[in-house]
Amino acid sequence: MYDIENIRKDFPILGREVYGHPLVYFDNGATTQKPRCVVEAMTDEYYNVNANVHRGVHFLSQKATELHEAARETVRSFLNARSTSEIVFTRGTTESINLVASCFGEAFMHEGDEVILSEMEHHSNIVSWQLLQARKGIKIRVIPINDDGELMWDEYERLFNAHTRMVSVTHVSNVLGTVNSVRRVVDIAHDHGVPVLVDGAQSTPHFAVDMQAIGADFFAFSGHKIYGPTGIGVLYGKEQWFDRMPPYMGGGEMIQHVTFEHTTFNELPFKFEAGTPDYVASTGLARALDYVSRIGLDRIYAHEQDLTRYALERMGRIPGMRIFGHASEHDAVISFLVGHIHHLDMGTLLDRLGIAVRTGHHCAEPLMHRLGVEGTVRASFGLYNTREEVDVLVDGIERVAKMF
Ligand code: PLP
Secondary structure, eight states: OOOHHHHHHTOGGGGOEETTEEOEEOBTTTOOOOOHHHHHHHHHHHHHTOOOTTTOOSHHHHHHHHHHHHHHHHHHHHHTOSOGGGEEEESSHHHHHHHIIIIIHHHHOOTTOEEEEETTOOTHHHHHHHHHHHHHOOEEEEEOBOTTSOBOHHHHHHTOOTTEEEEEEESBOTTTOBBOOHHHHHHHHHHTTOOEEEEOTTTTTTSOOOHHHHOOSEEEEEGGGGTSOTTOEEEEEOHHHHTTSOOSSOSSSSEEEEOSSOEEEOOTTGGGOOSOOOHHHHHHHHHHHHHHHHHOHHHHHHHHHHHHHHHHHHHHTSTTEEEEOOOSSBOSEEEEEETTOOHHHHHHHHHHTTEEOEEEOTTOHHHHHHHTOSOEEEEEOOTTOOHHHHHHHHHHHHHHHHHO
C-alpha cells in the first residue's frame, strides 16, 4: 500500500490554501516541497550543532563534520557510487555541470574539440559548454529528437569523430518527460572512447539511479528537486577523471599547503569544494534521500507512473489539447497547450484556482524552437500528488478553455 494520506501529512505546505482553494502543487519539476524530517534535521543542526566543518578541533566542529561526511556517505549509497571520493557537493545541477565543463574542458578540450549535447537539454547543459566554447573554441554538436521527443540514435552515432571529447545529456527531459536510455548513450560513447555526463536533475526524484548500472563518468543532481533543501547538489565523477581535472575554485578546504609561490591541492573530493560548504544543507539532503528511500523509489515510481497515465488519458480528452512528448518511457512531466490559449494565460488562471503549474520555455529555448512554440504549460508530479488533484487540474483546464 502506498500510504498517500500519511505521506501528505509529512508536507505541511500541502495543507495550505491559495486564493481560497486547497493548494494543488504541480510544479515539482521546478522544485519540490520539503517533508518535516528535512526541515527539522536542519533546524536541529542550527540549534544544537552548528560549527564550521573540517577545521575545528572542538566538539561542535567535529560533530558538524561527522554529520556532513555522513551525508556524503548517504549520497554515495543512494547513487551506488564506489567511493565518497566520487561525491562532490555543489550548489546544484547547474554548478555541477559548470564544474565539469570548466575543469574537464580545461584539462582535456582544445580548439576544435567537440561536445555532443541533445536537442532537449536544459540551458544549464548548453550555456556551460558555450562558455567553454568562447574560452577555448570548442564545437557543440547536437543530437536531434524525433516527433515523439526521443533521441535519434542513428544521428547520435553519426556525430562522433576524432574530435569528440565529451557527451553530455539529460536523463529525463524537464519538458517532454522523455526518459533517455542513458546506458545506451554511455555504451555508444564509450565505444568511441568518450566520457559521458548525465544530468540527473529530473530523474533522481522519480526513480532509482545506480552509477554502476548507468556507467556514466559524471552525474549531476539537485537537492531541492528531490525533497531536500535549496543550495545543495551533487556532482558524481569517476576518480580517474576527477584526479586529472584542475580545481574549480580556489580557497579554503581545497588545499594541502599554500605559499605565495605554490599551492598543493587537497585530496578528492575536497579539491573541488573550496570554501565553507553548506554543511546544514548536506544534512537536509541526506534526510531527504533517506525519506525517499524509506518510502521506496520503486513505489514512488509506480505511484507517479499511475498518476501520469491517468493525467495523460484525462487531459487527452480535452478538446484542443496538444501534449508535447510521447516517448515510450515517459516520466511524471506533462507539457501542454490548449487551442490558442497562451501558456501564460492558462498558468495565471489555473493559479487563481489554487493550481501551481509552470509556464514558459522551461529553460529549454532550443527545444521550444524544435517544437515550434514559444512556451508551454507544464504539470509535473511528485510523490505526494493524487488522482483527485489531477481531476482538479483537468476541471481547471476545462474551465479556462470555456472562458476563451
Ligand atoms: N537540468 C534539468 C533537466 C533541470 O530540469 C534543471 C532545473 O530545472 C536543471 C538542470 C538545473 O537545476 P538547478 O537549477 O537546480 O541547478
